[in-house]
Amino acid sequence: MKLYSHPMAPNALRTLVFLAEKGIEVPIEPVDIMVAETRTPAFLKKNSLGEIPVLELDDGTLITESVAICRYFEELQPEPSLMGATPVEAAQVEMWSRRMEQQILGPIAQYGLHTEKFFVDKVEQVPAYAETQVRLMPKRWAWLDAELSDGRTYVCNDRFSIADITGMATLHLCDFFKHPVPEDLPNVKRWEAALRARPSWKR
Incomplete structure (x- = not known):
């Protein structure tokens, strides 16, 4: 599992904060948005919109959109609840x-x-x-x-x-x-x- 991210991007930042609040450590693959690394052919294969964050699971499954990624980790580790416990x-x-x-x-x-x-x-x-x-x-x-x-x-x-x-x-x-x-x-x-x-x- 790895997370393609960059702390300058607000949506990527949301996932990084979410993981920190959960106490979950995920390997980070830095993507430099300032030099348009999200627009390269290799990255566009992971997210055709050319945006971060992107979560890549061990089986190759790709999850994009910050809230969707946060939902995945909320389901894996419900506590502390950051998306509602009831x-x-x-x-x-x-x-x-x-x-x-x-x-x-x-x-x-x-x-x-x-x-x-x-x-x-x-x-x-x-x-x-x-x-x-x-x-x-x-x-x-x-x-x-x-x-x-x-x-x-x-x-x-x-x-x-x-x-x-x-x-x-x-x-x-x-x-x-x-x-x-x-x-x-x-x-x-x-x-x-x-x-x-x-x-x-x-x-």
Whole structure:
């Protein structure tokens, strides 16, 4: 088994944090996204979309998409639960994972997609659209701040989950693009501090 990964890629980072939180060690095959190693013919045979992460099992089975890879390891090692231990918890974690992907990660990811030269062959880049996402980010952070106003540390039932891992990926992108969380949102800042304090933050 090996994991094709690179810590600079937000989806790859999600799997690395997930594994760290589980205490699972998997051999890592580094893939340098900055020099387009994901676009080589050899890598495209593993993932035709030219994206990481990719998990390759010992029998040659390939699993792509970060959440699918995380689901595989959740099934192999249920504890600590990061995707919900009961049907209700699993549904709630899924709900919050979707919210974090669409409402929080989405704007900063779209900003990068439409401004970084690396993605020029992936989408028709529209810089003006990227600027709309910059203006949207404070509104989305304010929404999350209101959601966290009950004092909970983590977004789903006050238990660290894959939804928070998506938040970690968002914060790493915010650091990279220099678009920090607004200082006037105490609840989000409390949540941010809790994530940055976790040992898995430095994956």
